[in-house]
Amino acid sequence: MAHDIKIVDDRGNAFYADWYFNPNGDIEFADDTIDQGNAVRQRCQIGGMLVRGEWPLDTDEGVPYRDVLVKNPDTGLFLGRFKEYMEGRLNVFSVDEIDFEYDSAERELGFTMNIKTLIGLEINVEA
DSSP: OOOEEEEOOOOEEEEEEEEEOOOTTEEEEOOOOOHHHHHHHHHHHHHOOBBOOOOOTOOSSBBHHHHSSSSSSHHHHHHHHHHHHHHHHHHHHEEEEEEEEEEEEEEEEEEEEEEEEEEEEEEEEOO
């Protein structure tokens, strides 16, 4: 069974990895790029749905929706804040393409984006 660990380098960049105990009882890091891609996709889906300030364990985590989704929102500001959040965390190197869909009847916001990870994978994320 693998577990997630967050490693922060000396420049403040966060890197997430899966680790497990090998048969000798030593910790080893998983080196499977498919699993790493799926892990980044999942973190982006969850992170994109997390509103900043709502998670009591880390109120700085999440997209600052309340700051930008106001009456007559500034679309450019919203896209910038969303990309800034994704690229600053979650092992995302760049958000290359992003599209939002808002269902006003249900008051739900969905997104699709193409990202590049820190290890060079290109991933499509939908939420």
